[in-house]
Amino acid sequence: MTADKFEAAKAEAVAGFLDPGPNHLNCGQAVLYFCLRATDRDPELVKTARYLGGGMVRMGEVCGALSGAAVGLGLCADSVKNTDGEEPLSPFDWLQELIRRFEQEFGAVTCRNLVGWDISTPEGFRAAKKAQATKRCPEFVSWVCDQLAGILDGER
Numbered sequence: 001m002t003a004d005k006f007e008a009a010k011a012e013a014v015a016g017f018l019d020p021g022p023n024h025l026n027c028g029q030a031v032l033y034f035c036l037r038a039t040d041r042d043p044e045l046v047k048t049a050r051y052l053g054g055g056m057v058r059m060g061e062v063c064g065a066l067s068g069a070a071v072g073l074g075l076c077a078d079s080v081k082n083t084d085g086e087e088p089l090s091p092f093d094w095l096q097e098l099i100r101r102f103e104q105e106f107g108a109v110t111c112r113n114l115v116g117w118d119i120s121t122p123e124g125f126r127a128a129k130k131a132q133a134t135k136r137c138p139e140f141v142s143w144v145c146d147q148l149a150g151i152l153d154g155e156r
Contacts, residue, residue, distance in 0.1 A: 003149075005038060006038055006145075006149040006152075006153070008037075009033075009034050009037035009038040009145070010034055010142060010145040010146070010149070012033065012034075012037060013025070013030040013031065013033045013034040013037070013141065013145055014030065014138055014141055014142055014145070016029070016030055016033055017029075017030035017137070017138055017141050018138060025046065026049070026050070026052060026053025026054070026064055027052070027053050027054075027063065027064035027065045027068065027137055027140065027141050028049040028051075028052025028053055028064035028065065028067045028068035028071070029046045029047075029049040029050060029052070029053070029064075029068060030065070030068065030141045030145075031049075031064075031065045031066075031068030031069050031072055031141055031144050031145060031148070032045070032046050032048070032049040032068040032071050032072045032075075033046045034072070034145040034148060035068075035069075035071075035072030035073070035075065035076045035148060035152070036072070036075070036076070038076075038148075038149065038152055039076040039152065041075065041076065045075065048071060049064075049067070049068050049071055052064040052067040052068055052071070054111055054119050054125075055110055055111030055112060055119075058111075058119045058120055058125055059111075059120050060110060060111045060112030060115075060118060060119055060120055061110055061111065061112070062109055062110060062111070063102070063109055063110065063111050063114055063140055064111065065102075065137075065140045065141045065143075065144040066098070066099055066102060066109060066144065068144070069095065069098055069144050069147075069148055070095055072148065073091045073094060073095060073148070073151070074091065076152065077091040094151050098144070098147050098148075098151070101147065102140075102143070102144065102147075105143065106136075106140065106143075114136070114137075114140065115128060115133040115134055115136075115137070116133055117131070117133045119133075
């Protein structure tokens with residue numbers, strides 16, 4: 001896979017996440033969409049991640065971008081290259097490493113701690129939106145896509 005293909009897939013995923021209209025993708029869907037586009041799979045499979053946003057149906061649990069990565073690797077693990085000649089890591093190992101790196105990079109893995117709000121109620125979600133608490137979410141989606149590009153391309 002080429003870097004251009006990964007960049008195009010990431011741009012489409014982030015654009016879908018930022019789209020406020022009917023084509024909006026939640027964070028989990030956006031990352032899954034990246035995996036699907038990067039590995040030439042059916043983008044309609046993005047529907048399988050419809051409830052991962054906001055830390056699983058806005059409950060504030062594990063960041064949807066990480067959950068989307070788990071689903072994406074589950075569907076696309078057979079596309080992973082191993083370019084270093086060593087025994088390839090299993091998807092289980094890749095995901096553990098990805099989650100550890102995410103926590104090191106952003107200080108948390110739960111949506112609640114990343115955005116600093118309890119978004120599990122309609123009132124909390126509206127308040128968080130008004131306070132622009134989710135303004136860093138595109139950064140999380142983009143970062144996870146970059147990490148997955150490395151995994152799918154055999155760099156990790």
